[in-house]
Amino acid sequence: MKTIEVQVKRQLTPDGESYWEEFSLPYRPNMNLIAVLQEIAAAPTTKQGKASTPITYESNCLEEVCGACTMLVNGRSRQACTALVDKLEQPIRVEPMSKFPVIRDLQVNRQRLFNDLKRVKAWIPIDGSYDLGPGPRMSQKTQEAAYPFSHCISCGNCLEVCPQYNDETGFVGAAVIGQVRLLNSHPTGKMNAHERLMALTGPGGVHECGYAQNCVKACPKEIPLTEAISQVGRDVVIESVLDFLRG
Amino acid sequence: MANSRIIIVGGGLAGLMAAIKSAELGMAVDLFSIVPVKRSHSVCAQGGINAAKNTKGEGDSTFKHFDDTIYGGDFLANQPPVKAMCDAAPGIIDLLDRMGVMFNRTPEGLLDFRRFGGTLYNRTAFAGATTGQQLLYALDEQVRRFEADGKVTKYEGWEFLSAVLDGNRRCHGICAMDLRSMQLKTFAADAVIIATGGNGSIFGKSTNSVVCTGSAQSALYQQGAVYANGEFIQVHPTAIPGEDKLRLMSESARGEGGRVWTVRDGKPWYFLEEWYPKYGNLVPRDIATRAIHKVVYELGLGLDGKAAVYLDVSHIPVETLNRKLGGILEIYEKFVGVDPRKHPMKVFPGMHYTMGGLWIDYDQMTNLPGLFAAGEAEYQYHGANRLGANSLVSCIYGGMVAGRTAAAYSKNNAKSAEAVSSTVFEQELKRQQELNDALLKGQGGENPFHIWKEMGELMTEHCTVVRNNKGLRKADEQLVTLLERSRRMNLSDRSSWANQTLAFCRELTNMLQLARVIARGAEARNESRGAHYKPDFPDRDDANWMKTTKAVFAPDADEPVLSYEAVDASLIQPRPRKYDIAA
Numbered sequence: 001m002k003t004i005e006v007q008v009k010r011q012l013t014p015d016g017e018s019y020w021e022e023f024s025l026p027y028r029p030n031m032n033l034i035a036v037l038q039e040i041a042a043a044p045t046t047k048q049g050k051a052s053t054p055i056t057y058e059s060n061c062l063e064e065v066c067g068a069c070t071m072l073v074n075g076r077s078r079q080a081c082t083a084l085v086d087k088l089e090q091p092i093r094v095e096p097m098s099k100f101p102v103i104r105d106l107q108v109n110r111q112r113l114f115n116d117l118k119r120v121k122a123w124i125p126i127d128g129s130y131d132l133g134p135g136p137r138m139s140q141k142t143q144e145a146a147y148p149f150s151h152c153i154s155c156g157n158c159l160e161v162c163p164q165y166n167d168e169t170g171f172v173g174a175a176v177i178g179q180v181r182l183l184n185s186h187p188t189g190k191m192n193a194h195e196r197l198m199a200l201t202g203p204g205g206v207h208e209c210g211y212a213q214n215c216v217k218a219c220p221k222e223i224p225l226t227e228a229i230s231q232v233g234r235d236v237v238i239e240s241v242l243d244f245l246r247g
Numbered sequence: 248m249a250n251s252r253i254i255i256v257g258g259g260l261a262g263l264m265a266a267i268k269s270a271e272l273g274m275a276v277d278l279f280s281i282v283p284v285k286r287s288h289s290v291c292a293q294g295g296i297n298a299a300k301n302t303k304g305e306g307d308s309t310f311k312h313f314d315d316t317i318y319g320g321d322f323l324a325n326q327p328p329v330k331a332m333c334d335a336a337p338g339i340i341d342l343l344d345r346m347g348v349m350f351n352r353t354p355e356g357l358l359d360f361r362r363f364g365g366t367l368y369n370r371t372a373f374a375g376a377t378t379g380q381q382l383l384y385a386l387d388e389q390v391r392r393f394e395a396d397g398k399v400t401k402y403e404g405w406e407f408l409s410a411v412l413d414g415n416r417r418c419h420g421i422c423a424m425d426l427r428s429m430q431l432k433t434f435a436a437d438a439v440i441i442a443t444g445g446n447g448s449i450f451g452k453s454t455n456s457v458v459c460t461g462s463a464q465s466a467l468y469q470q471g472a473v474y475a476n477g478e479f480i481q482v483h484p485t486a487i488p489g490e491d492k493l494r495l496m497s498e499s500a501r502g503e504g505g506r507v508w509t510v511r512d513g514k515p516w517y518f519l520e521e522w523y524p525k526y527g528n529l530v531p532r533d534i535a536t537r538a539i540h541k542v543v544y545e546l547g548l549g550l551d552g553k554a555a556v557y558l559d560v561s562h563i564p565v566e567t568l569n570r571k572l573g574g575i576l577e578i579y580e581k582f583v584g585v586d587p588r589k590h591p592m593k594v595f596p597g598m599h600y601t602m603g604g605l606w607i608d609y610d611q612m613t614n615l616p617g618l619f620a621a622g623e624a625e626y627q628y629h630g631a632n633r634l635g636a637n638s639l640v641s642c643i644y645g646g647m648v649a650g651r652t653a654a655a656y657s658k659n660n661a662k663s664a665e666a667v668s669s670t671v672f673e674q675e676l677k678r679q680q681e682l683n684d685a686l687l688k689g690q691g692g693e694n695p696f697h698i699w700k701e702m703g704e705l706m707t708e709h710c711t712v713v714r715n716n717k718g719l720r721k722a723d724e725q726l727v728t729l730l731e732r733s734r735r736m737n738l739s740d741r742s743s744w745a746n747q748t749l750a751f752c753r754e755l756t757n758m759l760q761l762a763r764v765i766a767r768g769a770e771a772r773n774e775s776r777g778a779h780y781k782p783d784f785p786d787r788d789d790a791n792w793m794k795t796t797k798a799v800f801a802p803d804a805d806e807p808v809l810s811y812e813a814v815d816a817s818l819i820q821p822r823p824r825k826y827d828i829a830a
């Protein structure tokens with residue numbers, strides 16, 4: 001009988017030891033890794049016949065737009081929902097992302113990404129949510145150039161593969177810089193470009209980038225992240241000089 | 248009033264908008280969500296958001312938007328709140344634009360609008376094919392700003408279990424579970440807003456996200472909240488069947504010129520265009536869904552004899568497709584492995600949207616004082632069938648209203664939560680803890696995942712496109728059996744850290760109770776209206792059924808009791824809904 005062979009790296013608690021478990025399921029065509037994890041949950045017995053537990057993992061939309069189900073599949077950071085079994089080498093090796101603390105099994109804590117968005121003030125400070133009339137006009141060209149950056153799903157692939165993304169550098173990483181690029185190009189967002197750029201001058205700022213260019217290859221949405229980093233990098237330098245001159 | 252506190256459950260569009268409004272009004276906001284709010288189901292919305300801005304010289308107006316919505320909803324929605332929503336919609340688009348949403352533009356730099364189902368106007372603003380994500384992110388950013396200012400506190404990774412109610416059924420807070428430590432805790436507030444989305448998971452596979460179980464709504468229904476129009480479930484005509492879920496192929500594919508066809512006598516047959524010459528491929532969803540159902544099951548013309556028809560955009564220039572539909576075409580390509588720019592897509596209807604929901608008044612308050620609801624979790628804006636791109640606007644509008652009215656309620660009414668006897672909190676905590684303990688100790692032989700699967704198949708068979716009373720009766724009887732079995736569940740994980748099985752089992756019991764509301768409501772309603780279609784009662788029956796279904800839980804009988812409320816049709820005279828003739 002044709003089977004699907006899966007190896008899952010498990011860890012029951014944040015400071016528990018990790019260990020591997022193997023599962024073997026009857027093959028069906030057109031399965032994705034989520035369907036495999038669902039099947040294991042319904043009958044969590046290992047290949048060796050040992051009773052185990054359902055695997056803890058994050059998921060929500062299953063359409064590769066919420067970013068939740070990011071994990072390492074055969075060593076590559078990607079979304080489990082678009083990991084099609086028919087296209088994967090077996091045994092499929094599944095691990096939690098390595099750059100974030102494990103909560104349990106494949107579930108990790110990506111709060112740092114959200115905190116960094118706070119740090120760079122990734123929002124447009126509107127006057128209020130009342131009806132204040134239309135927003136600013138924007139050319140199709142500007143919209144089309146900015147749109148790819150608004151496409152980021154906060155999955156963290158770009159952070160997982162970045163050699164500079166670690167506790168030592170505190171680097172905010174490509175996703176956050178992409179958001180700065182996006183907001184700074186918006187006609188209203190521009191008015192606060194200074195604050196966002198200055199937030200990227202200190203430790204963990206844009207200069208921590210080592211130009212490994214892994215981020216752009218790992219991005220599921222093909223966002224031109226290195227372009228954002230170059231541009232924001234330049235803007236940060238200019239802004240710092242101006243800031244210095246202004247005293 | 249300085250310390251008025253509002254709890255918002257749910258961080259989709261409705262919950263986030265409610266958070267912004269109430270924080271802006273000086274409330275302290277506690278925001279609860281199972282998933283990090285930025286990963287809420289609202290990200291899935293692809294097509295766009297409606298507002299009659301009339302920027303294309305078509306003579307569109309907010310009244311026409313209102314009329315389309317009421318007509319599309321087959322005259323089941325109360326009209327005044329729908330009118331208020333349509334009037335507010337252009338301002339909502341402006342607000343989102345000011346927040347930085349990268350909407351598509353016209354050559355002059357204005358917002359671009361496209362056509363969606365159930366209207367003849369270009370009324371749908373869109374940001375590529377990822378509108379929901381863009382809108383959610385914009386609201387998320389504003390909420391993060393309030394969070395940075397200390398005005399909003401997020402509880403992400405917490406699941407709402409129940410409301411804390413006093414002897415008069417007034418709501419004073421919630422009981423929630425930390426999904427990591429599995430600890431239960433009660434939280435006090437002057438008002439609570441429920442914005443927990445739809446209930447696709449009741450149907451097993453749907454186009455909804457994993458956390459759309461309707462569990463919170465069901466828990467509240469079991470605590471005495473009225474659940475309205477449960478039987479109205481939207482089945483989207485064009486979903487991509489999958490092993491783990493049904494993925495939506497957005498109506499925008501047809502809005503941009505996509506055509507639905509099957510093969511008849513060896514040739515393409517564009518049955519929607521033939522049957523509905525005026526609206527063509529853009530008839531409302533219930534109509535397109537039934538047409539596909541008919542083609543496949545009655546005429547036996549499914550592709551290769553299977554349950555599928557073509558949705559075809561391959562005649563549209565690739566450049567246009569990439570610019571306007573890139574996101575959704577990528578989904579098809581990624582999940583099916585075929586390029587829809589070159590080959591027609593294979594689609595079939597799938598459960599998509601929950602028109603029914605918690606009953607609310609025009610201030611978004613449920614029948615339990617202090618408990619409000621907004622978004623897909625409530626029933627107010629879509630009647631018997633939702634028009635495409637109307638949900639995002641109803642979520643944001645409902646969130647705005649609820650944020651405002653909950654704040655006003657907190658100021659005017661609430662006996663401040665501190666003054667409430669602490670025993671109501673202790674009792675609720677104890678009740679919830681006992682439910683958890685029972686599940687963790689259970690030694691029965693039932694597998695929760697099997698029960699879920701059976702429920703999903705049962706509901707999809709009997710409670711979606713075509714309904715008949717015999718099938719509905721059977722469905723309800725089997726749901727009772729499944730509920731009994733669910734009391735003997737055996738958890739394969741009994742640990743007390745990040746135990747997703749435990750959380751799932753709690754949701755499952757709630758889903759089963761809500762499934763009964765759907766089945767019973769459908770059985771009782773002997774007419775056809777919007778998404779609710781019974782061949783034995785093929786016509787709309789306004790004399791007997793232009794009424795809202797209200798389900799109340801009877802704890803002793805452990806079942807729903809139905810009553811009805813007249814629809815407020817004070818603004819537009821009901822007329823027959825016919826998309827096949829020129830109106």
Ligand SMILES: Cc1cc2nc3c(=O)[nH]c(=O)nc-3n(C[C@H](O)[C@H](O)[C@H](O)COP(=O)(O)OP(=O)(O)OC[C@H]3O[C@@H](n4cnc5c(N)ncnc54)[C@H](O)[C@@H]3O)c2cc1C
Nearest residue numbers: 257258259260261289292294295407444622623636638639
């Ligand atoms: C594939 C797809 C495409 C769509 N496209 C469109 C479109 O183009 N235009 C349109 O108008 N509409 C569209 N819709 C409909 C629309 O997306 C939804 O109706 C809308 O996003 C619902 O938003 P919401 O705020 O009510 O809830 P959701 O976005 O579903 O958010 C629910 C929130 O509640 C939380 N939650 C749920 N239960 C609990 C609990 N027990 N405790 C704590 N938190 C809880 C969740 O974590 C989440 O944060 C689409 C729907 C689908 C499925």
